[in-house]
Amino acid sequence: MPDEKSGSGAPATAMVAVVQVYRRDAPGDWWPEGKDVFQLLWCPNVHWDPPAPHADVSPVVEIRWRSSADVTRVLGSPPLPVRQEEPDYGYTPVRCALTAVPLVDFPYPQALPDGELVKSVEKYAEATGGEGDVITRVAGIKFGGWPTWHLTDPCEVPCHTCGAPCRLLFTVASDDTTGITVGRWGDFRVFTCPDSDGHGYVFDQH
Ligand SMILES: [Zn+2]
Ligand SMILES: [Zn+2]
Known part of the structure; x- marks a missing residue:
């Protein structure tokens, strides 16, 4: 993408890898047929005013579904991205390995259609959370589940x-370990x- 601080909009900079997941580590109905790498x-x-389908000030994203069997050659020295410092945003992740953990995610209780169900999920959240709710809209880098709503x-x-109405495909959370900060310590969500x-x-x- 061309970048904001270049008057001519050029040169475009290389994108950075945020996450790569193998199908075996996160099986689910979100995988397209024949693809095993996300x-x-x-x-x-x-980008203050990125093109649709991005929200304002959202990072400009590229999603690739690949088949690992098709990858026969790997670029030895990929082009380096040019980071124009914006200290409030952490868009250059720290290199790290993900550990996949299967989990059950609950929606924001108030979004549930049934009053009794709302109450029982809230009770469960209280019983399991200690200091706060840790079972609904689980934060972190995740496939599927329910979107977080911090602001509204x-x-x-x-x-x-x-x-x-779209469903949540993937979430990238603000996180100290990865060095990622999106929005006001929020989450970047991909819907399909x-x-x-x-x-x-x-x-x-959000
Ligand atoms: Zn850009
Ligand atoms: Zn549609």
Whole structure:
């Protein structure tokens, strides 16, 4: 992507790898057929007004689904990204390895349709959380589950193509270990349309 602080919008900078996950480590119905590697890259620089389907000030993202069997040659010296420092944002992750942990995630209790269910999930959250709720909208780097809502009540995220409510595909959380900071210590979320793979993604941070 061309970057904001370059008057001409050029040169574009190389994106940085944020996360790579193998299918064997995070099995789920989100994998396209024949693909076994998920890669999320983003531009290391802040884009104040990024193009759709990104929200304002959202990192500009590229998602790749790959087949590891097709990767026969690896670039020995990939082009280096050029980071234009914005101290409030951590878009250059610290190199680290992820450990996959299966978990059960609950939605924001108030988003549940049934009053009794809301109460029982809230009770469960109290009983398990100690200092706070640790079972609903679990933070961290995760596939699937439920979106976090730090700033507002939950709302639907409509598909840019057909308007259907999208579901959460992937979350990148602000985190000290990875050095990632998005928004106000928020989460970067990737949503997909349930109707069609061809409808692209909705990127959002919250
Ligand atoms: Zn950029
Ligand atoms: Zn759609």
